[in-house]
Amino acid sequence: MSFYLGPTRPVTSLSTWEEVELAAQGGLLEENQWVELKKDLGPANKAVNTELAKDLASLSVDGGLLIFGVADDGTPVGCDAEAIIPRISQVAGHGITPALSPVIHNPIPHPEDPGKAVLIVAVPASPVGPHMVDDRYWGRSSHGKQVLSDPDVRRLLLLRAAAQEGFEDRLRALAADDPLDSRVVGGPENGHLYVLAEPLGPIPHPHPLSDADLLREQLRKVSPSGWRSGLEKCSSSGRDPDGAALVTIAEEVAADRERGLTFVSLKDDGRLVVVSGGATAVLPQRGGEHRGILIGLITRLTYQTLQLVRNLSLDAWGYQGPWQVGVLATDLRGLPPLLDALDSVGEYRAADYQRTIVTTPATWGGSGSADEAAEQLLSGFFRGLGIDGWSVDVMLRRHG
Numbered sequence: 001m002s003f004y005l006g007p008t009r010p011v012t013s014l015s016t017w018e019e020v021e022l023a024a025q026g027g028l029l030e031e032n033q034w035v036e037l038k039k040d041l042g043p044a045n046k047a048v049n050t051e052l053a054k055d056l057a058s059l060s061v062d063g064g065l066l067i068f069g070v071a072d073d074g075t076p077v078g079c080d081a082e083a084i085i086p087r088i089s090q091v092a093g094h095g096i097t098p099a100l101s102p103v104i105h106n107p108i109p110h111p112e113d114p115g116k117a118v119l120i121v122a123v124p125a126s127p128v129g130p131h132m133v134d135d136r137y138w139g140r141s142s143h144g145k146q147v148l149s150d151p152d153v154r155r156l157l158l159l160r161a162a163a164q165e166g167f168e169d170r171l172r173a174l175a176a177d178d179p180l181d182s183r184v185v186g187g188p189e190n191g192h193l194y195v196l197a198e199p200l201g202p203i204p205h206p207h208p209l210s211d212a213d214l215l216r217e218q219l220r221k222v223s224p225s226g227w228r229s230g231l232e233k234c235s236s237s238g239r240d241p242d243g244a245a246l247v248t249i250a251e252e253v254a255a256d257r258e259r260g261l262t263f264v265s266l267k268d269d270g271r272l273v274v275v276s277g278g279a280t281a282v283l284p285q286r287g288g289e290h291r292g293i294l295i296g297l298i299t300r301l302t303y304q305t306l307q308l309v310r311n312l313s314l315d316a317w318g319y320q321g322p323w324q325v326g327v328l329a330t331d332l333r334g335l336p337p338l339l340d341a342l343d344s345v346g347e348y349r350a351a352d353y354q355r356t357i358v359t360t361p362a363t364w365g366g367s368g369s370a371d372e373a374a375e376q377l378l379s380g381f382f383r384g385l386g387i388d389g390w391s392v393d394v395m396l397r398r399h400g
Contacts, residue, residue, distance in 0.1 A: 001013065001014065001015050001105060001120075001314065002014075002314060002315055002316075002318045003065055003120070003122070003318045003320075004034060004063075004317065004318030004319065004320075005023075005028050005029070005032075005034065005035055005065070005318075006030075006032045006033070006034050006035065009028050010028075011316070011317060011318040012028055012318070014108070014118075014120060015108070016108060017076065017108055017109065017110060017111050017118070020070070020076045020108060020118050021076055023074075024070070024074040024075055024076060027074070028074075029067070029070055029074035029076075030074055031072070031144060032142055033062065033064070033140045033141060033142050034059075034062065034063070034064040034065065034140075035064060035065050035067065036055050036058075036059065036064070036065070036066045036067070036144065036145075037067050037070045037071070037072060037074065038055075038066065038067070038068050038069075038070070038079075039068075039069070039070065039071050039072070039077060039079065040068065040069070040079045040080070040084075041068060041079070041083075041084045041087065044087060049087070049091050049095060050095065050133065050134060052087070052088070052091050052095075053091050053092075053095035053096050053133040054133045054134075054138050054145050055145060056088075056091065056092055056096060056100055056102060056121075056123055056131075057096050057100070057130070057131035057132070057133050057137075057138040057145075058138040058139055058140045058144075058145035058146070059123035059140065060100055060123050060124070060125065060126040060129050060130070060131050061125065061126070061129055061130055061138075061139040061140060061148075061156065062125055062140070062201070062202055063122075063123060063124050063125035063201050063202070063319065063320055063321050064122075064123055064140070065120060065121065065122055065123070066102070066120075066121040066123060067118065067119070067120050067121070068081065068084055068118065068119040068120075068121070069081065069110075069116065069117060069118040069119055070118060076110075076118050077116070078110040078113060078116025078117055078118060079116060079117065079118075079119065080115065080116065081107035081116075081117040081118075081119040082107070084119060085104055085107075085119070088102065088104060088121060089104070095133065096131050096132070096133055097131065097132040097133075098128050098131060100123065100126065100131060101360075101363070102121050102122060102123045102124075103121070103122040103123075103124065103320055103360070103362040103363055104119070104121050105119070105120045105121070105122065107119050108120070122320035122362055123320070124201060124320045124321035124322055124360055124362065125200070125201020125202060125321040125322075126201070126321075127160060127200040127201070127322055127358065128160070129156060129160065130148055130152075130153055130156050130157075136148075137152075137153050139152060139156075160200075167196075167198065167324050167326060167356060168326065168354070168356060170196060170198075171194060171196045171326040171328050171354070171356070172328065172354075174194040174196060174273060174275060174328070175192065175194055175328060175330055178192060178194075178275060179238065179240070179245075179263045179265070179275055180192065180258075180261050180263055180275055180277050182252075183247070183249070183252050183253060183261055183277075184252070184253060184254075184255060184258045184261070184277065185252050185253065185254050185255065186254075186255060188255075188258060188277065189255045189258060189282075190255075190258050190259055190277055190278060190279065190280050190281050190331070191279040191280035191293075191329060191330045191331030191332055191335075192275060192276060192277055192278075192279050192329075192330055192331075193274075193275070193276040193278070193279040193297075193298050193301060193302075193327070193328070193329050193330075194273075194274070194275050194326075194327070194328040194329075194330075195272075195273070195274040195275075195301065195302060195305040195325070195326070195327050195328075196271070196272070196273055196325070196326045196328075197271065197272040197273075197305065197306075197309045197323050197324070197325045197326075198270075198271045198272075198323065198324050198325075199270050199271075199313070199319060199321060199322075199323055200321060200322045200323060200324055200358065201319070201321035201322065203270045203317055203319045203321075207268065207269075208243070208268035208269075209266065209267075209268060209269065209270040209317070210242075210243035210244040210265075210266045210267055210268045211244055211266070212237070212244040212245075212246070214244070214266070214312075214316055215244045215246060215264070215266045216235070216246065218308055218311040218312055218315070218316060219231055219232050219234060219246070219264070219308065220232060221307070221311050221315075222304045222307045222308055222311070223303075223304065223307060225300045225301070225304060228248070228260050229248055229259065229260045229261065229262040229276055229277075229278055229297060229301070230262070230300060230301070230304060231262065231264055231274065231301065231304040231305065231308060232304075233248045233262070234246035234247055234248050234262055234263070234264050235248075236248070236249065236250035237250070238263055238264070238265060240265045240267075242265070242267050242268060243265050243266050243267035243268050243271075244265065244266045245263065245264065245265035245266075246263075246264050246265075247261065247262065247263045247264075248260060248261060248262045248263075249261055256282075258277040258278070258281070259276075259277055259278030259281040259294065259297070260277070260278070261276070261277035261278075262274070262275070262276045262277070262278075262301065263275040263276075264308075266312070270312075270317075270319075272305065272308065272309060272312070274301060274305045274308075276297065276298075276301050278294045278297045279293065279294065279297075279298055279329040279330060279331070279332070280292065280293050280294065280331055280332065280335055281294055281338070283338050290336075290338065291335060292335050292336050292337055292338035293329075293332055293335050293336065293337045293338060293348060293385070294337075294338055295337040295338075295381075295385065295395065296395060298329055298378075298381070299374070299378060299392060299395040299396060300396060302327055302374055302377055302378060303370055303371075303374045303392060303396060305325075306325065306359075306361075306370035306373050306374055306377075307370050309323055309325065309361060309370075310361040310364065310370060313361045313362070314361055314362060320360075320362040321360065321362075322358050322359065322360045323358070323359055323360070323361070324356060324357070324358050325356065325357055325358075325359060325373070325377065326354070326355065326356035326357075327353070327354065327355050327356075327377045327378070327381075328352060328353070328354045329352060329353045329354075329381070330351070330352045331351070331352070332348040332350065332351065332352060332353060333347075333348060333349065333350060333351045334347050334348070334349075335347055335348055336348075337385055337387075346385075346386055348384055348385060349384065350384060353380065353381045353384060355376075355377050355378070355380055355381070357373065357376045357377055359373040359376070361373075371391075371392055371393055374392040375391060375392050378392060382395075
């Protein structure tokens with residue numbers, strides 16, 4: 001797992017004791033606005049728990065790390081991590097207003113003392129912050145935690161509201177200014193899929209965040225799709241003035257190849273946009289040509305986009321915070337899914353399908369699985385097709 005340790009430090013892997021020691025020797029483990037070090041937590045009393053709550057609340061403004069088992073000079077010494085973990089969860093849930101949900105990573109065991117470990121607690125930038133402890137709001141400076149002034153609180157509340165406001169309008173705007181429209185000779189004929197992902201907290205990383213080589217590198221890590229329009233097949237330049245963009249096919253295509261078009265753009269501010277020309281299509285079926293919904297393609301590209309969000313967030317940037325993710329599939333009304341296994345399923349009754357969620361990739365588990373987030377995004381879509389008993393996993397295995 002990679003972590004952000006501050007603007008003058010590289011994103012650093014801290015998964016083993018050796019990596020923690022190397023980070024310490026390199027001067028990377030020092031307290032600052034994004035990192036708080038503690039040799040141990042201390043006794044379970046009100047004063048210690050209150051200080052812990054203040055640490056957690058202060059880190060939630062911009063996101064950061066609370067690292068136990070490391071001395072003030074950055075030397076890893078270990079602590080009783082198993083005893084600390086339940087106290088962190090309890091304090092985060094009951095000692096802070098609103099409650100926090102920090103990401104408690106697996107302890108990194110001491111190589112010589114099985115009773116000790118380094119424990120890394122990631123506190124994502126909170127979409128509902130700032131947070132209060134002892135009737136005061138807490139933030140951080142380069143010197144550690146501090147009480148926020150009233151102007152600081154008002155500024156943060158306005159920034160949080162602005163980050164979330166209008167997300168669905170921005171998702172809809174993708175359809176109004178579709179980057180694939182000019183790539184289809186004679187104009188588009190299919191319904192399209194749009195996926196928008198925006199980080200809800202600041203990404204403390206050198207700007208701009210967009211980089212074509214980084215995008216290609218992270219695309220290679222997503223699961224192969226089985227569809228010719230999968231994200232991993234985006235390799236040609238998409239020429240986006242707002243960021244790094246790639247497409248599956250560089251030249252203009254005829255309408256019968258529209259479903260093979262996929263566009264992915266990583267914007268300068270960290271937003272991610274994916275557009276597919278194949279939400280619907282005309283395909284040979286039962287001896288003739290039929291227009292229908294490419295439910296397998298929609299499922300796979302949604303899942304792959306979430307994988308890409310996870311890869312960029314955790315591996316490339318060390319950003320542990322939440323994302324807002326939305327899916328929009330257009331021109332669906334009256335169309336059946338184009339899958340032989342779903343002959344008995346009826347037609348979709350709405351013009352479009354749209355769903356948005358807030359999700360934190362750092363909480364998806366050690367495997368980085370996007371299953372649950374994909375299920376949240378697509379469950380209503382499956383229900384609208386009369387297959388609400390199906391899961392994303394089943395759809396990917398049968399039709400991905």
